Amino acid sequence: MAAPEKLDFDVVIIGAGISGINFAYRLQERNPELSYTILEGRHEMGGTWSLFKYPGIRSDSDLHTFGFPWRPWEEQTTIAQGPLILKYMKESAAMYGIDKRIQYHHKVENAEWSTLSKTWTCNVTANGSAEKHIRARFILLCCGYYDYDNPLQSVIPGIENFKGTVAHPQFWPEDLDYTDKNVVIVGSGATAITLLPVLAKKAASVTILQRSPSYVLSLPGQDGLDKTIYNLTWWNKPLFQSLIRWKYILIPFLITRLCYYFPKRMRKFFSDTIQSQLPPTVARDPHFNPSYNPFEQRVCFCPDGDFYDALKSGKGGMETGIVETVTPDSIKLTSGKELHPDVIVTATGLRVRFAGGLNFLVDGKPYNIADSYVWKGVMLENLPNAAYVFGYVDASWTLGADATAQLVCRMLKRMRSEGVAEVVPRRSELEKKNMVDVPLLRLTSTYIKRAKDMLPKTGATGQWRPRSYYLQDLLMAKFGDIRTGLEWIRGV
Known part of the structure; x- marks a missing residue:
């Protein structure tokens, strides 16, 4: 050159x-x-x-x-x-x-x-x-x-009428105080799954409002295989780091291949795994029963099950449905249900x-x-x-x-x-x-x-x-x- x-x-x-x-x-x-x-x-x-x-x-x-x-x-x-x-x-x-x-x-x-x-x-x-x-x-x-x-702005009928706070995660207001308030997160992707357990620590309640559900799997901070690799290689740090990295390359690769080649079996495996972590108050169907197979859309992960812990605490909730309109103080769904948030978070994705x-x-x-x-x-x-x-x-x-x-x-x-x-x-x-x-x-x-x-x-x-x-x-x-x-x- x-x-x-x-x-x-x-x-x-x-x-x-x-x-x-x-x-x-x-x-x-x-x-x-x-x-x-x-x-x-x-x-x-x-x-x-x-x-x-x-x-x-x-x-x-x-x-x-x-x-x-x-x-x-x-x-x-x-x-x-x-x-x-x-x-x-x-x-x-x-x-x-x-x-x-x-x-x-x-x-x-x-x-x-x-x-x-x-x-x-x-x-x-x-x-x-x-x-x-x-x-x-x-x-x-x-x-x-x-x-x-410019974030992706989904069409939410009547959102302009809402008298409370509306926030988008891409431009989060630094002065937003959600302490003891009712929060509704519109969206079902990784951002919504991340926000719920964190907001639930201070808010009165946090509800994810989704049009369609996603797969949400727990990922441990350190699993048994990690510990086994460490016990075998504690004397050689570069070897330990290399083996851990390849573990996280190969195992997800194998899981995604299984999902692509055996979608029905992996769908059942994912569904059973999710069911085992849900509290009795939250139904898997419809809230965690996606219309697509795993990895046809991105699969969401939560560290050490913090998302499910928030649901079990009673401060986190799920609602699956279509918004009919947003009024000054509520979200009305086509099913007839109403939600009454103080804060709406539009976690509707990226452009x-x-x-x-x-x-x-x-x-x-x-x-x-x-x-x-x-x-x-x-x-x-x-x-x-x-x-x-x-x-x-x-x-x-x-x-x-x-x-x-x-x-x-x-x-x-x-x-x-x-x-x-x-x-x-x-x-x-x-x-x-x-x-x-x-x-x-x-x-x-x-x-x-x-x-x-x-x-x-x-x-x-x-x-x-x-x-x-x-x-x-x-x-x-x-x-x-x-x-x-x-x-x-x-x-x-």
């Missing part, structure tokens, strides 16, 4: 969340000869763990795999609170000097590719007003998958936004992501020298981010060694003619369905298939074919 004139960096990483920090580490490790910077639109690193401030925010997967593979998670808890995750990220970045490469308050508005100069120009709003142009050979999009500025909502130009022409196919789950058709990070829906996000980082670093190394200035995914004419589309994501969740028109496409064959699972993607990143479907263009 010979540097062109006025090149600011070899690589620009957009986003200083967990994906961006991880890629920076891999770049330093695998391609130390390349210069890079991280452009972050907000005031600090952390992404989700910096943005969200609602009570009890925590991971929805284990930290042994959600954490960085190059800095093992050492806390006792498997599912961690948001502030602890943010602290871990900041310490990890500082440990390897990554924090010194981040430019905060640098929001990338659009990016322009020039075939003539073989460079990207990132047009940046710096510190709210100043306009900057940063040129690089390669860009990596580590922008997450949702809109930081999907691919690649941070950036606008791309290729040689002056607008680039449409939704019209493009994905190469190996990493690059977009006809978009040169650009990769994106999109994690898994049935495993920790960081696993997918790291597989992507390793693949891109391998490509960068080969580009440099072969004098290649541009790589761009291209479908063959035969592929264009015969390509059969398949969903980018296996989920049937509402927020994914709503985002269908803004997500790129994936095909049923070749290099255009959606990514599969971590072990296969890791092998692909290290040893797989990175020639087919890519055009490699040498420098001038």
Whole structure:
């Protein structure tokens, strides 16, 4: 990768969340000869763990795999609170000097590719007003998958009439006092499952109001196998950390495979497990009897059963139904029931936004992501020298981010060694003619369905298939074919 004139960096990483920090580490490790910077639109690193401030925010997967593979998670808890995750990220970045490469308050508005100069120009709003142009050979999009500025607002009839407090978890009011108040959480996803046990500690009552139910499983902070591994390896800390990490990679992988291949049996297993944890006052049907099979939508986890403990305490409750209207002091359901909250929390999900909502130009022409196919789950058709990070829906996000980082670093190394200035995914004419589309994501969740028109496409064959699972993607990143479907263009 010979540097062109006025090149600011070899690589620009957009986003200083967990994906961006991880890629920076891999770049330093695998391609130390390349210069890079991280452009972050907000005031600090952390992404989700910096943005969200609602009570009890925590991971929805284990930290042994959600954490960085190059800095093992050492806390006792498997599912961690948001502030602890943010602290871990900041310490990890500082440990390897990554924090010194981040430019905060640098929001990338659009990016322009020039075939003539073989460079990207990132047009940046710096510190709210100043306009900057940063040129690089390669860009990596580590922008997450949702809109930081605009949450998903589900239609709740009459919500504007409510005289109490309405809060959305994405922008939680710092001064919200829910002590001894009746709280209704509208939603059934991971955020609602997280909020209920925390709010129930101070509120008079907390009720989850859901249109349709979810699977909620308990995950112990440390199970018997964890303790057995420790007892066998206490004398060798790196070995213990490696075995624990692989345990949390392999067991969830096996569970999800069983769910995909034996959905009815696993549905019964999940249902029986949930039934065993419910108090007599809460019925599994309809409140915990989803219409879909496990992992057709995301499965929610709660550490050490805290969600079920809140239900057993009597302060947490469930209601399944459809809102007819919200009045100034109540929520009326189509079933005739009424709820009388003081506070309504609209935990209705996230608005999907691919690649941070950036606008791309290729040689002056607008680039449409939704019209493009994905190469190996990493690059977009006809978009040169650009990769994106999109994690898994049935495993920790960081696993997918790291597989992507390793693949891109391998490509960068080969580009440099072969004098290649541009790589761009291209479908063959035969592929264009015969390509059969398949969903980018296996989920049937509402927020994914709503985002269908803004997500790129994936095909049923070749290099255009959606990514599969971590072990296969890791092998692909290290040893797989990175020639087919890519055009490699040498420098001038």
